[in-house]
Each structure stands twice: as structure tokens, then as C-alpha cells.
Amino acid sequence: MLSFLFPTYCIGCWSLGQYLCDACLRELDTHSEICPYCHCFSQQGVTCRDCRQSHPDGLDGLIIGFRYHESIKKAILKLKYGHISSLAPTLAHQLGLHLISHPWYSRMGPILLTDVPNHRRRRRMIKGYNQSTLLAQALSKEYWLPFQSLARRVKNTKQQTMLSRGKRWENLTNAFSSKTHDIKNYQTIVIVDDVTTTGSTLHHVCRSIKSQYPDKRVRWLVIARQGK
Ligand SMILES: [Zn+2]
Numbered sequence: 249m250l251s252f253l254f255p256t257y258c259i260g261c262w263s264l265g266q267y268l269c270d271a272c273l274r275e276l277d278t279h280s281e282i283c284p285y286c287h288c289f290s291q292q293g294v295t296c297r298d299c300r301q302s303h304p305d306g307l308d309g310l311i312i313g314f315r316y317h318e319s320i321k322k323a324i325l326k327l328k329y330g331h332i333s334s335l336a337p338t339l340a341h342q343l344g345l346h347l348i349s350h351p352w353y354s355r356m357g358p359i360l361l362t363d364v365p366n367h368r369r370r371r372r373m374i375k376g377y378n379q380s381t382l383l384a385q386a387l388s389k390e391y392w393l394p395f396q397s398l399a400r401r402v403k404n405t406k407q408q409t410m411l412s413r414g415k416r417w418e419n420l421t422n423a424f425s426s427k428t429h430d431i432k433n434y435q436t437i438v439i440v441d442d443v444t445t446t447g448s449t450l451h452h453v454c455r456s457i458k459s460q461y462p463d464k465r466v467r468w469l470v471i472a473r474q475g476k
């Protein structure tokens with residue numbers, strides 16, 4: 249009944265049926281495998297040796313779905329700013345495909361999905377949801393993967409987009425802490441988000457998780473990134 253009253257159109261080409269039609273999905277470019285810190289090519293997206301040394305408590309790797317353009321960019325912007333939370337399952341489906349087909353997947357051990365807490369608090373207050381949480385929950389539901397919010401924001405930081413790269417890093421130091429959960433059965437924590445930014449938010453979320461659970465590996469899974 250609802251789909252009759254409010255039909256779904258493809259965000260890329262306006263064809264009727266789904267938010268991202270098969271033809272538009274085929275046109276998307278997958279993203280190359282890069283280190284989450286220096287953005288240099290790194291096989292399977294693992295953190296490169298130099299960045300591992302400079303960020304010993306940082307991310308172990310990054311999985312990116314697509315380049316941030318065309319219909320995927322439009323879909324992400326609609327989820328972020330357009331108040332269309334019903335897009336989350338469509339985007340989470342794409343995230344899941346990238347996750348389960350990734351060469352790491354079979355070696356990750358039991359994984360736990362988590363989100364980036366309140367990291368766009370101002371936007372969340374306007375639209376009533378956090379897109380990272382929404383995507384992680386939708387991914388959890390479709391692929392039967394466990395989800396828990398592990399980190400929380402403890403410092404009300406300045407809006408990141410208003411700051412330079414160096415200031416962003418400073419702004420986020422000690423901004424997150426991790427709640428204690430019983431997660432001993434999981435080997436890898438996968439932080440789910442829509443797009444990569446400078447990586448500073450994710451690095452600090454990861455640090456807070458690793459300070460609480462130092463034996464876990466932490467990977468970052470995003471739909472898209474600007475650049476090659
Ligand atoms: Zn289309």
C-alpha cells in the first residue's frame with residue numbers, strides 16, 4: 249500500500265522500482281585499496297607499515313566500496329541531508345556486499361559491527377538519526393552480523409568542518425571513550441560509516457575502542473571516498 253502511494257525512484261536515473269537501479273549500480277567505479285592514513289595504495293586496504301608505526305593504537309585497515317560520485321554520492325547526500333532514512337537498507341546492502349566479498353572477510357574471525365557515536369551531533373539533532381548507526385544496524389539486520397555501540401562522545405567538540413586538518417586532530421583528542429561490553433567472542437571490530445573524511449574522527453574512535461579492548465583488530469568500512 250505504501251509503495252503504491254509513495255513509489256520508489258532510482259536516485260541516479262529516476263526509473264521506477266528501487267533507490268539504486270541495477271544499471272546505475274553497474275556504472276559505479278569501485279575504489280582502489282588504500283591505507284586509511286596516508287591514502288597510498290595498500291593491498292587489501294591494510295594500514296601500511298609506516299602508518300602502523302606512527303599510529304600503533306590506530307586502525308588496522310579500511311574497506312571502501314566506491315568512488316564518491318554519481319548515484320552513490322547522491323544517495324549518501326540524501327541519507328545525510330535529505331532526511332531519507334529509508335535509504336539505509338539500500339546502502340547497507342552495498343556495504344555488506346563489499347564486506348563479505350573482501351579477501352579479509354574469511355580471516356577476520358568473528359566480527360562485531362559498531363558505529364561512530366554522535367559524530368555529527370548537530371545534524372543528527374536536526375534530522376533525528378545518525379547515519380553511521382542507521383547503516384550499521386541495517387547491515388547487521390540483513391547480513392546477520394552482531395552490532396553494538398562501543399564508543400561514546402565525552403567531549404562536545406567544535407564542528408569539524410570549520411577546522412583545518414591539524415586543528416581537527418587536536419579537537420578530537422580525548423573526545424571519545426568506550427563503554428565496557430563483554431565482546432570477548434569477537435576478534436575484529438568493524439566501524440561502519442558512510443564516507444571517509446580526513447580519518448581523524450575514525451582514528452580517535454578506534455583509539456578509544458583499542459584502549460578498552462587492546463586485543464581486537466579494528467577495521468573501517470565505508471560506502472565511498474572522494475578520490476581514486
Ligand atoms: Zn538508475
Ligand SMILES: [Zn+2]
Nearest residue numbers: 283286296299
Ligand atoms: Zn599509510
